[in-house]
Amino acid sequence: MDLGSVIGMVLIFALLGSAMMMGVGIGPYIDIPSVLITIGGSVAALLISFKLEQMKNLFKYLGVAFKPPKYDVPALVKKLVDYATQARRDGILSLEQTANQEENDFLRKGLSMAVDGAEPDTIRELLEIDMEQTLGRHKANAGIFDTWAALGGAFGMIGTLIGLVAMLMNMSDPSTIGPAMAVALITTFYGALLGNVVGAPIASILLIRAGDEALVKQLIIEGIMSIQAGDNPRTLEAKLLAFLPPTQRISQFE
Known part of the structure; x- marks a missing residue:
């Protein structure tokens, strides 16, 4: 569980709930028609915007x-440095059993191709296609929440306009103007909440997760290429440690 994401989400609702309680309470902010318009309408629009499988x-x-x-x-x-050491000492074919038992699917795929004697350019091309397609899918999935943020605000405004029309049609009774205006504005509140608490933050963190996975796969690609080329394990380690922040660059040869 990502503690930062959980704490952030809980903190947002705690702060908003506290602010409401210090005002008129939470009750006035609960309005079923506004929920139907803002959340229901935006979800229905998402069904039009994206594939059902997504x-x-x-x-x-x-x-x-x-x-x-x-x-x-x-x-x-x-692990990659250890594989390089073994391949340099016993030959790359000695990694065949290791490749079959590797838990990381991407690493297993690359090692298997290297052991099978595939051309370096072919291995890199296939692995990079895999990485790019996976990254593309993750970005598309994050796009759902990004779009949801925009749609939430749009449907919140639509709900507000619907409420204003209803209010203007009852201007003859001044006592209904205040409550009607409050209900009209609640849909805008729901839209802003949907966009800035759910949609945009989740889209952002999903893109970060996708970037983390792409970084790991790029590191694996470089490792596989060096192992197949028979590079010195120290050289490989130096190359791979460059992917890490300086505080995590600890060499096993020191």
């Missing part, structure tokens, strides 16, 4: 935002 996995993408896959990059660097 929408079916909406909660899966939410799970990635709050519980992302963990990448132990320093451990991955050590």
Whole structure:
């Protein structure tokens, strides 16, 4: 579980809820027609904007935002250096069993191609296609929430306009103007809440998660290429450590 994302989401609702309670309470901010217009309308528009297969996995993408896959990059660097040491000592064919038992699908695919004697350009091309297509899918999934943020604000404004029309039609009774105006503005509130609490933040964190995965895959590609080329393990380690922040660049040869 990503503690930062969870704390941020809880803190937003806690602060907003506290501000409401110090005013008129939460009750006046609950309006079912506004929910139907803002949330229901924006979700219906999302169904038009994206493939049904993507929408079916909406909660899966939410799970990635709050519980992302963990990448132990320093451990991955050590593993690749160990593979390079073994390949340099015993030959690349000695990695065949290791490749078959590798848990990381992307690394297993690259190692298997290297052991099978595929051309370096072919290996790099296939792995980069895999990486780019995966990154493209992740960006498209993040785009759902980005679009949802925009649609939430738009449908909030639509709800406000609907409420204003209803209010203007009852101007003969001044006592109804205040409550009607409040209800009209609630849809704008819901739209802003949907866009700035759910849509935009989740789209942003999903893009960050996609970038993390792409970085790991790029590191693996460089590792596979060096292993196949028979590079010195120290040289490989220096290359791979460049992917890490300076504070995490710990060499196993020191």
